[in-house]
Structure formats: C-alpha cells, structure tokens
Amino acid sequence: MIQFSKPNVEQFFQTYRISTFAISQDESRLVFSSTLNGKFNLWAMDIGGETGYPYPLTYNDQMCGFIKLDPQGRHILTAFDRDGDENYQMHALRWNGGEPQPLFAGIPPEEKHHFLHLSEDGKRIYYSTNRENPNFLNSRVFDLESGEDRLLIEGKGTVTVICAVSQDEKRFAFVKEYANTHYVSYIQLEDGQEICLTPSPDEVHTSGGVQFLDGDNVIFATDYDSEFAYMAHYDIKERTFKRLCEIDSETVVMLKYHKDSRTVYIVTEKGVQDHLYAYALDTGELKAIPLPVDILEQIVVARSGNLYMLGRGAAKPYNIYRFDGSRWTMLTQNVVTGLTETDLIVPEVITYRSFDGMEIEALLFRAKDETANGYTVFWPHGGPQAAERKQFRSMFQYIIAEGYNIFCPNFRGSTGYGSSFAKLVEQDWGEGPRKDCLAAMDWLFEQGISSRDRLFVMGGSYGGYMTLLLAGRNPEYFKAAIDICGVSNLFTFYHSVPEDWKPIMGQWLGDPERDRERFIKDSPITYLDKMVNPLLIIQGANDPRVVKAESDQLVEELRAKGRDVEYIVFDDEGHGIMRKDNEKIAYARMVEFMNRCRQAKIQVEK
C-alpha cells in the first residue's frame, strides 16, 4: 500500500471562487464568473449533457457585477470594475466571448452601473448609476437597439433604486434605503403615483426583493412589525397588504417566482445556515427542499422549473448545482485537489453568554489532533451587519491545517438573529460588540481551548477594525494581530466611504460632530500608546470602502513609535484579496507571522 504524505498547503489553494452565474433560456449553457485561472474571468460550460467542460469567455482578469444572457443567444451583458475599485461599468460580449465592448462611450472611471432588470425580449436594460447623482443614484433604462438612455427614477433624499419591473414595463417597484436595517419598497404606477407596500413607511422596517406575480400583484420580503423577515403580498388594485408566509426564527432573504407552476422559492437565513423552501401560491403549502450546501449565494429558476443554485458549505467550495424537482446535480466540479470532505474541518456551532447575559452564537473550528499546535485564531467578521457562517474559506482550511483552531463569534450587530440584534451595532461600533469579543475570549480560556499566550486576533474590514480596537484597548488578551483592510479612524472613514453610502452613515456609524467623543473612544488610532502587540496589516490599494489611507495612517504612526508592524499592499486588489497569487502570498505571510510570534517572547502588561 502506498503511503501518501500529509496534505500540502498548495492543495488548499486549488479551489476557485465563483461570484455569479447565468443560464441560457434553453438551459444548454451556463456562464459564470470565476477565478478558475487565478483571476476573475467569465467562463462558459455547455451543460446539455450531464456535465460540461469550462471554457473561457474573457481574459481581462476583472471581476464582474452581473451576467445576463440575451434570450436569443446574440450576446452577453455584464459589467466589470478595475482591480477591485467596485466601479462596475456595463459591457457587452459576443456570445462566444472575446473583447468586452462598453455599452456607453466616454464615461469617466468613477462612474458605476448596477444591473436592475432585462426586458423579456432582451432589448432594454434597466440599471442604477451614480451618473449625475452620486449620493442618491438614478435608475435608468437603456435601449440596446436604439441607444436611447432614459431616466426613470431620480434618487432624492436617500439612495433610491428600482428593484423590479412589471412584465409590460409600465410599473416599477423601487426601494428607498435609509440603513441596512431600514429600507422601504414602493410601487410606481403608470401615472407616477407611488404606493408604499407596507402599512406605514414611517415605521422603521425593511421591505425588498419584490417580485411581480402579474401587473397587479407583488410578493416581497419584509420584517414589518416582526423580528424576522417574512413573505408578504400586496394587491395593487385593492391596496391591501397581507402576510403570506412566515417561518419561525428564520429571515426571508430571497424570493424567486416560477410563473407556470405558481411556485415561490424562498431562501431563508437562520444564524450560520440557509434554508430553501417551495411555496405553492394556490394552496399555501410550504415544502422544505434539502440542500447539498449550507449557504445559498444565488438561485435562478429556469422556465422549465429547474432550479440553478450557487452555494457553498463549511467544507465545500463554491459550486453551481441544478435541481430538477427530485435531485441536485453538481454542474461544476470545484473540489479541494487531493482531499476529501473528511480531510477538511467543519465547525462546531456553540453559544456563550456575553457580559450582559446576552446569548451569542459562534463557530469553532478545531484543528485535528495530529496537527494541532495549541493556538487559536479569533476572527471577528466584517460587515458588521453580516455574520460568519458555514461558508468555505480556503484561508481558514489552510490555517487550520497549519495547526490553529479558529473561533468566529457572531457578536451583537450580526445578521441572522433578528432585526433588534442586528441594530445593536448601529452607532455602537466599539463598545457592545467588543465586549462580546472579550466575553468570547474569556469563554475560550475557561474552556481550556485557548489562553492569553496562545491567542491571535485576525479580521477583515469591520473585523479588521475590531482587531485593531482590541489591539489598542485589550492587548493583554492575545499575542499578536492581523488586520485586513480594517478601519483605523472613524473620522476619516466617515468621510472617505463611497458617496452612495453617505446617506446611511448617520444611522450606521453616527455623526462625527454630534458623536465626537464616541468617535474618539471607538477609533483604534486613539490607542496607539497601548497598541504594543506585533501587527500584520494587509490592504488593497483600490479599496473603495475602507480606503488605503486607513491602513497607511496607522502604519505610519506605529512605525514612528518603533513598533513591530508588517505592512503588505496589493496594487491590484480592492476590499479583500481575490486573486489566487495574492491569496497565496497573503495567507503564507499570515502563517509565517503567527509562527514567528509564537517563538517570540511578547510582554504585554496584564
């Protein structure tokens, strides 16, 4: 019997990301955006048989914002940004790929387009843009045949965008966004009249994901008068609102309507996992559909009724699947080369009590006995109104294979635990969530899983912010920290976010004048004197959300004080590390950094 050596770390990087996909009307062709050749490109697969072989459609190495296939198979509509700047701009591609052609001539690099809808005949594309309205956005329709580009809805007062279009294209649903936890959907009628879909636009709630059943009836997801979003129905003729389907302690995050069978596919989120249901509109029957993955990223319902899904699991990389009503077929074969699912680590879902008695859910990935080195990486997630869920991350599997446990708390402010819980981080970025992190660390110590000498903190974006804040305020809890594009200064962050985030900043973060004292207290840069642990900081040069200046200013100040700070900037990345060659560099540096810190004697005053 041949004995094979232990998995090589390279193996963990042989999986690829898939960000979005589309399926042709006859379901013979799948087009998806993936890092199959190391950088994001569009790929196609002919799936008329059971499976196909992926072939490239683009070679521009850029991430795309959406993919729509012309119903007559003439072209592909998509949008590309530039090296992570998130200014996605509309392009068309020949059916068989090649050089992408911009849909609009002579537009500046800072203009961005967000796909909203393609008409049934494929002739008109609806999109929102920052053109002429950087803060609140405008929704427009572009006629692909005549080249006419028409303004439909002008954003006023806050970001306002179309979210659904009726089949005859005479009525639009649009959403006004005030916060991540407060957005309200309306219908605009032929005469310009606007109707709110929920009983009162003045109550703080969310309503979105509108789907037209016909010209007079819509369904949508809302948490109006509820902790968890449910499916509601609005009858435009009768002007009546009705709760249609609620699932206990689960939040409806996606709805897809299949007209012929009058079925609504409902995706819900519950803590660290998603669920899928089929709801029969005529009988009200709700059937759970077992899933091959933990997390659903996208679903598409084909005319035939087949369901296509992009998903991933704790130990399953991104894959696209087809469901024919009875079984799932994995169309892409994205696996970790040479390993099976049992070689990978799935997390335990645990709960702990925080400082005020609040129950917090968390994921604990335990390194295998044969590789465990006794150290734990504490990972506060980004967002902050998001959650760490059972989502495959090659970075996690690599770090665990190197012997580290990983602990991920879904601190107050995380999504998936009700709307009140998600609101707890609003205008409190640094106190409640940080104390939840400290309570989690104490729990890890009490359980004997970790100790102050055997703990690292690492996070990206808000998670990077929390990492830096903990490094500044509670350095005695851990050995060293790794920050990936984290916010270091709430004042500069407030002013440097994308223009269309500015309308929600007050509710989300607060106001730098009104909340000056809190901004100072909650900014990591306030605590330079106490920030004595070794730090590794990683930043994308084109990050539009947490700009490079957030990392630059901190690195400069700490280096002036002679502190141990490693700094890596990727010139071709934005908010996060997407390219495989950069991932390999970054993750190898993280592990080297932690291994170095494990050897070093680090004295932090207790």
Ligand SMILES: CC(=O)N[C@@H](C)C(=O)N[C@@H](C)C(=O)O
């Ligand atoms: C406005 C908003 O909630 N944006 C988030 C999606 C986001 O990008 N947050 C950053 C700070 C992050 O933590 O990733």
